[in-house]
Amino acid sequence: MNIDLGRLSVEKVIVHDIPARPVRGGGQLPSLSEVESPLTQVLKNYFRERIIKTLTTAGYDVCFDETSPSPLPTLILDNIGLGHTNLFVLMSQKIAQHLYDSQTGVNPAGLLCVAEVSLVTERCLAILKLEREAGVRLEQTVVGGKTTFNLEHLRELMLTDKTRVFKVGLFIQKGRELKTIEGYVSDNQRGYHPTTEVADFFLKRFLGCKLREEPQIYTKRLFLTTEAFIHEQVKEPEVKARYEIALLSELGSQSNTFSPRRFAEQHLRLEDRQPYIEWLSQSQIQPQQFDKDIGLIETHLKRIELNFESGISVLGNPNTFDEHVKVKDLDGGLTRVEIEDHIKTVQGKK
């Protein structure tokens, strides 16, 4: 994410209520606002912070998928790329209707917020999908004879966690064509369901986007770049071994996400954390959480190997290595490795 979200400011917000869509048909229809919600500077700041917080914690770069049937790319291009901002309300209603039409029985009821925002001089559009607790209704209000939703009430509900931000998409106008619109999306459901329809619903089916870089490739780049940092930037063998074990263990864990920032905090010494993040940044790897896919590096994660100048090697499973093997730096550049375990077999290597 090569943008400074600190420059973001919210200009307009409109909210639509999107009920769940039962598989067998029927149910409620969307409740669409007819006009933007009245906004104070406090409310603008509140939405600004929610967008920034969500995207900087777990946002990833996306682009429009030209093969997608979603009408979103065209609607977004019309609004921010071609500057048809007077059609903001109509565009947001079309987005809301598309969200409702795309839902299947597994998608919960929610609120759709469409916000016109700016980033320095660039026009942007933010799309937030919120989940609200069952039974919680948002207050409606009338502005100039048209119905809309009360954002102050929405803010109160969000503060009490009765409504949570689930997903955010931010689209920035860089030109007048689809391919020149930069997109950033955060979806905290992707990490829990990486291969299911629910995971792809917001990004692909609704927004008509795809990840700019496949998770398999991004994960491999992260792995290789981190290993390079450990080998080139960390001097002490003992620390190198500790970091490598932590990397293999974290990437090989059951979790579907990996956060370089969290990895640095949990496993690196204080003085190594920022240099690590800067090292990753040189390879266009961001500090925030991303979807992990170890398909291309699986074999690397199964074994950790320490090789010594004498020709001796120690090979083991990263998950149990730390438990049985102690590495200690000695004076004169020597390293002591202690293995505490039961010997299973001793044999000559073929």
Added chain:
Amino acid sequence: MMNLEALRERWLADRPLYEEFCKRIKQILEDETRQLGIGCTVQVRPKEVSSFLKKALLKKYADPYEEIHDKAGARIICTYSASLPQLEQMIRKLFVVRSYDNKKLGLDYDKLGYLGIHFEVELPSELLKSHEKFRGLICEIQLHTHAQNLWADVSHELSYKPSQPSPVEIKRLIYRLMALVEIFDDEVAQARETLLGLPGFEEAQILDILDKQFYRFTAKQYDRELSLKTLLTLQALLSKEDLAGFDSLVEAFVQRNEDKLVEIFYQYAHDDRSNPLLFQPEVFLIFERLEKDPFRLKDTWADIFPVELLESLATIWGKSI
């Protein structure tokens, strides 16, 4: 014979224009003092009708309307006398100076008296282009320290002019007070300079530098005690080199991020739920460290405040920690 009623009517008619003129002068002075990072208060007023008429009566003017030059008045009150030369320079740069009177310069070494600095100014031609109606209007600007300002206010109460001269004891009392004002400002300046130079007062030195930047972006008053407490801990994040060149380090950071800082201070100026540290000078150091090494900042932060407070500042700055 002076036609007092005609004078009153004329001043009543012109006073709204002077009120507008005063507001413009206040805006110019506040913007510029903020840019210079000088912590001060700017007060303005068009002369009260009664005060205008009293002055016309008491002074022997040939043409009172034209000769009363403080119809528009402004006062800049600063904390330290060290800021006065900078403020003088600022006024000369901003306005066309019609007269200048530094009361101190007119006093012999063995005399005491009121020490304010007075200017009579007009708007320069480039500003008059968009404010033609202010052409020819004069504003009297007084520069005071807080102590001088206190004396200026109180001395009005003591400046009766009875037919009999004041008793010697009363004169002596007033002289002693005048001496105190001068001593007060000098002692404050000296104590401040000494304190800032002492080892162990690094946080005060840091605050002094941040304070200047702070007033470039906002006129809000901050909590000095909170600043010192925060900086006492955060100064550990600065290396010896950082401390030695702290002025340049902060200046460079502010220059790089000036537009962003203006936007943030503007957006949050009236947001009552905003972070309590946002309108504190140390926020510049916090933002600078969020860019440079957020991990160390977070680690040190936990010693003084809840991490949520830093997270909220990071979000405002557009980062996550």
